[in-house]
Amino acid sequence: KAGVTQTPRYLIKTRGQQVTLSCSPISGHRSVSWYQQTPGQGLQFLFEYFSETQRNKGNFPGRFSGRQFSNSRSEMNVSTLELGDSALYLCASSLRGANTGELFFGEGSRLTVL
Amino acid sequence: GENVEQHPSTLSVQEGDSAVIKCTYSDSASNYFPWYKQELGKRPQLIIDIRSNVGEKKDQRIAVTLNKTAKHFSLHITETQPEDSAVYFCAASNQGSSNTGKLIFGQGTTLQVKP
Numbered sequence: 012k013a014g015v016t017q018t019p020r021y022l023i024k025t026r027g028q029q030v031t032l033s034c035s036p037i038s039g040h041r042s043v044s045w046y047q048q049t050p051g052q053g054l055q056f057l058f059e060y061f062s063e064t065q066r067n068k069g070n071f072p073g074r075f076s077g078r079q080f081s082n083s084r085s086e087m088n089v090s091t092l093e094l095g096d097s098a099l100y101l102c103a104s105s106l107r108g109a110n111t112g113e114l115f116f117g118e119g120s121r122l123t124v125l
Numbered sequence: 126g127e128n129v130e131q132h133p134s135t136l137s138v139q140e141g142d143s144a145v146i147k148c149t150y151s152d153s154a155s156n157y158f159p160w161y162k163q164e165l166g167k168r169p170q171l172i173i174d175i176r177s178n179v180g181e182k183k184d185q186r187i188a189v190t191l192n193k194t195a196k197h198f199s200l201h202i203t204e205t206q207p208e209d210s211a212v213y214f215c216a217a218s219n220q221g222s223s224n225t226g227k228l229i230f231g232q233g234t235t236l237q238v239k240p
Binding site: 044046051052053054055056059067069101103109110111113114116117118119 | 159216
């Protein structure tokens with residue numbers, strides 16, 4: 012079956028702009044988690060959605076938001092971009108939740124903020 | 126809040142040697158501890174996980190040990206090979222709590238296996 016798909020793969024924005032990233036999970040998976048990956052900081056948890064509800068949230072400012080649709084596809088939005096938002100954004104899907112079993116990651120969306 | 130510390134940040138070994146990566150966690154309610162491997166330019170993939178009802182789990186050359194009292198767990202790779210070179214991430218979560226069970230990752234360890 013198809014894996015986790017993230018779009019776009021690469022994007023360049025300028026400070027102050029906003030960006031929307033999309034994640035299509037594996038069919039049947041109801042949980043989608045988002046992580047920010049930067050060198051030296053590892054995988055920092057942004058939020059997790061399960062059946063259209065935000066189940067958990069990390070320690071990121073309110074500029075970072077997300078949502079999940081009825082088909083389990085998820086989007087995350089970052090408003091008023093800052094230089095420090097440059098990172099690889101990974102989403103991961105799982106059958107019952109990120110804290111219960113294997114996460115299947117997408118290839119990521121690499122955001123560069125100039 | 127929950128925190129996972131991972132050490133070392135970089136590790137270089139000769140092919141055939143063993144490698145050990147250690148993690149400590151802060152939330153005593155954590156009971157699920159997966160390890161992910163991320164090869165250069167690729168997505169992270171689960172390589173092994175352990176739940177708190179066991180102290181050790183082994184899968185071929187990879188083993189994970191858990192010390193709940195000390196709140197630390199470790200990944201052991203024996204007979205390392207060049208293809209083991211990657212970034213390894215530990216993680217911890219509370220498996221029984223759907224609303225508070227965040228999966229928190231450590232900072233990662235870059236393992237280099239020299240031929």
